[in-house]
Amino acid sequence: xxxxxxxxxxxxxxxxSAAPGDTRILNNGSTVPAQDIQISGNxxxxxxxxxxxxxxxxxxxxxxxGNALSAEATVWAGxxxxxxxxxxxxxxxxxxxxxxxxxxxxxxxxxxxxxxxTLINVPARTVLLTASTPDNRYATAAITGDAGTVxxxxxxxxxxxxxxxxxxxxxxxxxxxxxxxxxxxxxxxEQVGGSASVSPGPSVTTLKKLIPFAAMKxxxxxxxxxxxGRHLARQKLMQPxxxxxxxxxxxxxxxxxxxSVSYTFNVDPGMSSVTVRYRFVTAEVPGGYFxxxxxxxxxxxxxxxxxxxxxxxxxxxxxxGLGAFDAGGSTGWKELxxxxxxAGDSVEVDASVSNVGDDLYDSQIIVDYVAELPLAVSADLxxxxxxxxxxxxxxxxxxxxxxxxNGGTPATGSGxxxxxxFTSKGDYTVQASAGGQSAAASVHVSDxxxxxxxxxxxxxxxxxxxxxxxxxxxxxxxxxxxxxxxSISISATLRPRERAYLMHYAYAIAKQGQDPxxxxxxxxxxxxxQHYDESGNKDSGGSVSAAxxxxxxxxxxxxxxxxxxxxxxxxxxxxxxxSGDLMxxxxxxxxxxxxxxxxxxxxxxxxxxxxxxxxxxxxQSDPPHWSDDGH
Amino acid sequence: xLVVVLALSSxxxxxxxxxxxxxxxxxxxxxQYAQARSELAPLLPIHSEQLSAVTRYRLAILSSRAATxxxxxxxxxxxxxxxxxxxxxxQLSQIQGRLLEQGDTQALDxxxxxxxxxxxLLPGIGLVVGTEGVRSYVDYxxxxxxxxxxxxxxxxxxxxxxxxxxxxxxxxxxxxQTDLGGCSRPTALLDPVRRLGQSWQRGPxxxxxVLEGEIVKSVSAATTSSCMCSTRTETSDxxxxxxxxxxxxxxxxxxxxxxxxxxxxxxxxxxxxAGN
Numbered sequence: 060x061x062x063x064x065x066x067x068x069x070x071x072x073x074x075x076s077a078a079p080g081d082t083r084i085l086n087n088g089s090t091v092p093a094q095d096i097q098i099s100g101n102x103x104x105x106x107x108x109x110x111x112x113x114x115x116x117x118x119x120x121x122x123x124x125g126n127a128l129s130a131e132a133t134v135w136a137g138x139x140x141x142x143x144x145x146x147x148x149x150x151x152x153x154x155x156x157x158x159x160x161x162x163x164x165x166x167x168x169x170x171x172x173x174x175x176x177t178l179i180n181v182p183a184r185t186v187l188l189t190a191s192t193p194d195n196r197y198a199t200a201a202i203t204g205d206a207g208t209v210x211x212x213x214x215x216x217x218x219x220x221x222x223x224x225x226x227x228x229x230x231x232x233x234x235x236x237x238x239x240x241x242x243x244x245x246x247x248x249e250q251v252g253g254s255a256s257v258s259p260g261p262s263v264t265t266l267k268k269l270i271p272f273a274a275m276k277x278x279x280x281x282x283x284x285x286x287x288g289r290h291l292a293r294q295k296l297m298q299p300x301x302x303x304x305x306x307x308x309x310x311x312x313x314x315x316x317x318x319s320v321s322y323t324f325n326v327d328p329g330m331s332s333v334t335v336r337y338r339f340v341t342a343e344v345p346g347g348y349f350x351x352x353x354x355x356x357x358x359x360x361x362x363x364x365x366x367x368x369x370x371x372x373x374x375x376x377x378x379x380g381l382g383a384f385d386a387g388g389s390t391g392w393k394e395l396x397x398x399x400x401x402a403g404d405s406v407e408v409d410a411s412v413s414n415v416g417d418d419l420y421d422s423q424i425i426v427d428y429v430a431e432l433p434l435a436v437s438a439d440l441x442x443x444x445x446x447x448x449x450x451x452x453x454x455x456x457x458x459x460x461x462x463x464x465n466g467g468t469p470a471t472g473s474g475x476x477x478x479x480x481f482t483s484k485g486d487y488t489v490q491a492s493a494g495g496q497s498a499a500a501s502v503h504v505s506d507x508x509x510x511x512x513x514x515x516x517x518x519x520x521x522x523x524x525x526x527x528x529x530x531x532x533x534x535x536x537x538x539x540x541x542x543x544x545x546s547i548s549i550s551a552t553l554r555p556r557e558r559a560y561l562m563h564y565a566y567a568i569a570k571q572g573q574d575p576x577x578x579x580x581x582x583x584x585x586x587x588x589q590h591y592d593e594s595g596n597k598d599s600g601g602s603v604s605a606a607x608x609x610x611x612x613x614x615x616x617x618x619x620x621x622x623x624x625x626x627x628x629x630x631x632x633x634x635x636x637x638s639g640d641l642m643x644x645x646x647x648x649x650x651x652x653x654x655x656x657x658x659x660x661x662x663x664x665x666x667x668x669x670x671x672x673x674x675x676x677x678x679q680s681d682p683p684h685w686s687d688d689g690h
Numbered sequence: 691x692l693v694v695v696l697a698l699s700s701x702x703x704x705x706x707x708x709x710x711x712x713x714x715x716x717x718x719x720x721x722q723y724a725q726a727r728s729e730l731a732p733l734l735p736i737h738s739e740q741l742s743a744v745t746r747y748r749l750a751i752l753s754s755r756a757a758t759x760x761x762x763x764x765x766x767x768x769x770x771x772x773x774x775x776x777x778x779x780x781q782l783s784q785i786q787g788r789l790l791e792q793g794d795t796q797a798l799d800x801x802x803x804x805x806x807x808x809x810x811l812l813p814g815i816g817l818v819v820g821t822e823g824v825r826s827y828v829d830y831x832x833x834x835x836x837x838x839x840x841x842x843x844x845x846x847x848x849x850x851x852x853x854x855x856x857x858x859x860x861x862x863x864x865x866x867q868t869d870l871g872g873c874s875r876p877t878a879l880l881d882p883v884r885r886l887g888q889s890w891q892r893g894p895x896x897x898x899x900v901l902e903g904e905i906v907k908s909v910s911a912a913t914t915s916s917c918m919c920s921t922r923t924e925t926s927d928x929x930x931x932x933x934x935x936x937x938x939x940x941x942x943x944x945x946x947x948x949x950x951x952x953x954x955x956x957x958x959x960x961x962x963x964a965g966n
Contacts (some may be wrong), residue, residue: 518868548963550867550868550963551867551868551869562870571780611914611915611916612916613870613871614871614872614873614915614916614917614962615870615871616861616864616870616871616872616911617820617822617823617825617869617870617871618780618783618822618823618870619822619823619870620783620786620787620790620821620822620823621787621790621791622787622790622791623790623821623822623869624821625821625869630821630869632867632868632869634867661866678820678821680818680819680820680821680825680858681820681821681822681866681869682858682860682866683866683867683868683869683872684820684821684868684869686821688795690795690798690821
């Protein structure tokens with residue numbers, strides 16, 4: 060609004076005190092003179108109280124009973140008229156949009172008449188302008204509201220380049236600058252940006268801290284006189300290029316006003332979208348000018364040849380907020396994506412960056428790459444459990460309007476994200492369709508734990524599965540036992556590692572409080588220790604119960620080790636018994652007569668000695684257990 | 691002097707505290723505590739908190755030998771042994787598991803020797819280094835010998851020792867077939883339970899409360915095993931006999947468990963051979 064506009068505050072729900080001294084009003088922290096305040100009934104009228112730019116009013120008053128009243132309001136006001144000329148559009152009517160750099164919510168849109176448009180009551184702050192025509196011409200600029208006039212040069216859709224140079228591997232070929240001197244290649248830097256890489260713009264609180272114009276101008280004038288500003292800014296922004304490094308394109312301001320670069324290329328058929336990755340860098344931030352009227356801005360836009368789509372990011376330093384910048388004045392990397400015709404399309408990338416307020420402290424747009432992307436689908440899990448929620452996500456192109464099929468529960472869905480659950484083991488492929496394209500991602504659903512697993516990976520009872528030389532040693536010892544009329548019964552030789560894994564963790568979950576979701580996976584064992592209910596919630600009771608059933612089915616009374624002599628094929632569990640005296644040959648050929656008791660392999664130490672001569676040693680603490688080394 | 695509280699953080703401190711009335715031991719700041727801890731620490735590479743509990747257990751054993759004994763003190767020791775043994779076994783098994791994975795036979799031998807030495811310092815706590823891990827059991831017979839409690843308590847403890855006899859601590863009902871288990875023969879509990887009956891009714895209340903819980907665990911494990919040594923008929927008959935004997939002794943909870951498990955016998959394997 061105009062700075063001359065009167066501002067009215069109305070009290071509701073109370074009767075305003077009529078005494079002039081009961082009402083006090085602050086604007087941007089300064090007291091509004093009493094003569095500018097009129098009280099009329101429940102209305103407070105301010106005349107001539109608006110200043111150019113931001114006005115933050117704080118109203119303090121009382122009602123007729125002496126109760127305190129207060130209110131706050133923010134008003135942008137301006138006294139400038141901005142005359143806009145739109146060129147390059149022939150006789151077409153252009154739509155001009157203006158947005159206040161400090162506050163993106165303050166906008167105005169007008170149509171040109173005879174290539175002219177006028178904006179009134181514009182604050183002397185950064186204004187981000189765009190102009191577009193129905194035939195896909197486009198222009199942007201960032202200026203101060205008190206610039207008086209500005210010309211927006213509509214850019215036609217350029218002819219696509221013959222050499223694709225999306226990643227600057229071909230230097231700057233195909234990238235058309237407003238001035239050849241304003242683009243150059245710079246080394247890629249990935250880790251950039253402040254803590255808040257995306258900001259909707261400064262809050263009212265931030266705006267209160269805008270730097271006073273007069274003080275700022277004095278400081279900048281001094282810097283200009285010393286030749287400091289540009290020199291320092293250039294030094295910071297321009298870094299030498301390491302030829303071996305990843306290269307980015309830097310578009311840099313040169314003097315006051317905008318500079319731009321365009322790149323037009325044909326998109327391969329089958330692609331669903333085009334993405335440009337970029338960041339904004341301004342020396343104003345490290346220079347200390349954040350929040351000032353030197354609110355440098357930029358725009359990055361994507362549009363296709365058919366004119367059916369365009370997207371843009373137009374912003375300024377103040378609008379981004381200080382948190383968006385790192386100490387060097389760089390934002391984080393940003394991406395802009397435009398859906399394209401999958402049958403083939405042409406896309407133009409336009410970037411501009413403007414030095415606003417004066418010609419000091421340069422700014423840049425740095426472009427990392429332009430990417431052509433097909434519709435893609437990914438899942439947050441590659442392997443899931445029955446009833447566990449798996450979220451599929453579509454990216455690229457018209458992902459937001461994707462329709463989903465082949466899900467579990469639910470079976471179908473829409474939108475860029477699709478959570479679903481599958482109830483049983485298997486491989487599932489979920490498909491997304493959007494913009495005439497389709498893409499899919501798969502998830503493998505493992506089997507839940509339970510007693511059915513205990514029949515898998517059986518423990519061997521064959522001596523043949525032992526490893527040499529223990530196998531031969533056991534064979535010889537067993538032969539001697541049989542020759543001596545001893546009775547032997549083998550319970551276990553080689554235990555597969557998979558079985559040891561299943562036994563170990565079943566016992567740990569059932570008996571030792573092991574968290575089923577924290578069990579490490581074992582390659583080749585497609586088991587889900589963690590169970591889920593039909594709603595996708597963890598079912599701890601079901602997990603423990605299933606593990607307990609496995610323990611019962613295995614018939615294990617003690618916790619199994621993941622690695623033991625059995626998993627190495629170096630142990631045998633067997634029962635050995637005989638009656639009367641046992642006359643048995645040892646490995647040296649000597650016959651030993653065992654008269655001692657008990658007449659079992661578990662308890663007779665004389666037999667243990669005989670076994671040792673064969674290299675089959677008894678572990679005394681485990682009744683049926685013999686091994687290559689007694690462990 | 692400090693009242694001994696032997697419960698671990700994961701145990702049942704309330705029960706131990708109640709039972710510990712009258713049992714006394716040197717304070718943790720005492721030279722005796724420091725000495726006991728320094729003896730045990732090199733042998734038991736366990737968490738500090740558990741080492742403290744084990745140290746307190748050793749001091750309680752030593753103090754009880756020296757002091758005038760009573761049933762609450764005895765109960766406190768028994769409770770502590772019951773609570774400590776599985777926790778020690780679990781931690782030590784993890785250590786042994788790592789040694790097995792490393793294939794360090796010498797370290798395994800050293801580990802075994804240390805555990806054996808530690809058990810000599812901790813009467814009542816049975817630790818056995820098996821091929822898969824460290825098993826544990828309460829060595830009730832050692833407790834019976836250590837304590838000059840009344841003859842009834844001593845008899846009860848002696849008989850409890852028959853449920854998992856030293857030195858292996860393998861449950862009497864479990865016929866070993868592998869390192870980790872075997873088949874269950876519930877009738878093996880008949881004789882120990884009958885012998886308990888000779889002194890059960892005259893036993894001190896706190897001891898009976900503690901031991902009954904352990905008897906229920908044994909009976910439950912024996913009768914719920916999925917792998918039975920005998921035929922179905924023999925197993926069923928044996929469990930009925932066991933229930934009857936338990937009833938005679940006055941072990942109602944264990945009797946109820948046995949009767950309940952008879953009803954689930956069709957789910958078991960009989961003449962079973964565990965293959966692990």
